[in-house]
Structures are given as C-alpha cells and as structure tokens.
Amino acid sequence: MDNGRKVECACGGDKTVLLYSCSGAADVGEIADRVTRKIRHEGIGQMTCLAGIGAGLTGFIESAKGACENLTIDGCPVACAKKTLERIGVTPISYILTDMGLKKGSTPVTDRVINEIAGKIKTQQLNRVNP
Amino acid sequence: MIIEVLGPGCPKCTKTYELAKQAATNTGVEAEVVKISDLNAITNYGVMITPALVINGKVKIAGRIPKVEDIEKWITEEK
Numbered sequence: 416m417d418n419g420r421k422v423e424c425a426c427g428g429d430k431t432v433l434l435y436s437c438s439g440a441a442d443v444g445e446i447a448d449r450v451t452r453k454i455r456h457e458g459i460g461q462m463t464c465l466a467g468i469g470a471g472l473t474g475f476i477e478s479a480k481g482a483c484e485n486l487t488i489d490g491c492p493v494a495c496a497k498k499t500l501e502r503i504g505v506t507p508i509s510y511i512l513t514d515m516g517l518k519k520g521s522t523p524v525t526d527r528v529i530n531e532i533a534g535k536i537k538t539q540q541l542n543r544v545n546p
Numbered sequence: 547m548i549i550e551v552l553g554p555g556c557p558k559c560t561k562t563y564e565l566a567k568q569a570a571t572n573t574g575v576e577a578e579v580v581k582i583s584d585l586n587a588i589t590n591y592g593v594m595i596t597p598a599l600v601i602n603g604k605v606k607i608a609g610r611i612p613k614v615e616d617i618e619k620w621i622t623e624e625k
Binding site for chain 2: 476477
C-alpha cells in the first residue's frame, strides 16, 4: 500500500525537504494537516511526524537536522510546529494559516479552502526555490 | 554493541559503514556493524533521510556522512 512514506537518499541530487503540520484540534489545525498532505502528494517534500520530534525520538530529530529544508505549516500564531523544530535547534520555513487570511474557529474545512491554501504555499515554495 | 547503518546501499551508506567499522576498531569496543536497507526498518526509526547511523537503538545522525571521530565519541558514550 502506498502510504506516502518515502526515505530520501542523500546521494541523490534533489534537496531533501521535510514537511510538518501542527495538525491541531481547531479548524485551522485540521486544514494545516490536509494542506500538508496535499502538497506532499504534489511533490513539495516528504511529510514526517511532528509528534516524533515532540517525543524526543532520535530518528525524527536527526532527520530534521540533516534535511536541506524543514517546512512547518501551523494553523494559528501559537505556531506549535515551528516552535517544536526550534526547540531542537532547527529553524524551519514557517507558514501560519491565520497569517494567510484564515480565521481560527470560523473557517470551514472544505476542499476549496484546502486547495486555495495549498496553492499559495506551493507557489511561494516554488518561487523561493526558483526565483 | 550493535551499530546499524541505514540506507539503500548508496555510496554514502557504504562510506558510513566503512567509517563505523573503523571507529569500532579504533575504540577497541566489541561491536557488530550491520547494514539495514529495509525501508520499513528504516522508517520505524523515524529516519527520513539516509545514510543514518544507529548505535544501541539511538539514531546519531541522518542525511550526512559522520566523521570517524564523532562515531568514536558516540561509541564511547554508549558502551
């Protein structure tokens, strides 16, 4: 079964980009999770588990330290994903959905919203990599 | 002591394996150095990038070839 998991080999020419979602309880947390899964499938990077870092599991921590880029998607300004990476000394590229126009507590979790946010993040990422 | 080198068998994984064996010899610690290429075994450690080096179940580095001095230090810490 393809569960989307893939291990990048550092011998390859591509930059390793790891994706993390806050996957929080609020509507914007759910959107963050679904957006992260969508852009993973669209080839922006490999999604991995933020909880693994929070739990102090060495494989997740060392993978974050060894990646070319770590990208966090947080639903709100509490920025749990970004701060989780910063706690292990890694500065991620951070996207916060409330900074992108969503309102915590009153945003419907719909395909339209997910597609719109995923499109914006994907465009910004591609522009950053190939300005 | 068990030292595992995680990776599909690429040049960097092979180099990491050689360095791990060298570090084990240098420290004089009795260690079994093994290559792990099974994807499930690698992801079960939470490793997303290879090569990775695991000593006694702890991932010490991922995505880079370690220095032999660093491996020696990790072996000493874990023995």
